[in-house]
Amino acid sequence: MKVTCKYCGIVDKPHHCPHKVKQDNQRKDKRIYRSASYQTARAMALDTYNYVDLWELYVNGRYQPATLxxxxxxxxxxxxxxxxQMNLFPTSAENHADIHDLYKLYKDKAQNLLFSMCQDYQAGNREPEKYKSHIDDLTGVVTQKGYSS
Known part of the structure; x- marks a missing residue:
């Protein structure tokens, strides 16, 4: 008998997909996201940055709402x-994935840039694309998103 796997296509049954990532809801970081202290800090961080996606502003030069x-x-x-709250960076889902891709290659430098973006925003410096050249220099590749992984 055949079954359809969303990763492998049509395969013989039984099928144990090597591509499917099992969610571990018991991980310590998963529990933290449901905590009241994190939810409060998250709400305060989004409010502090006026729900502005700082990555979109400082790298891509556009205003976009931060949703996480x-x-x-x-x-x-x-x-x-x-x-x-000072460790939380407001962003959109799309840019969040891009930040994680950048972390895979340049974690320490990317963290420093995110802290700098937060400091600039709080200091009133809202210059669009201010960090685009930093990201381009970091990765060595210029693309529409500002970097390539």
Missing amino acids: THHIIEVLDDPDKAAD
């Missing part, structure tokens, strides 16, 4: 910073 926050210092690296 990215932990600059990742939860698994330092759980104590999980609910620290």
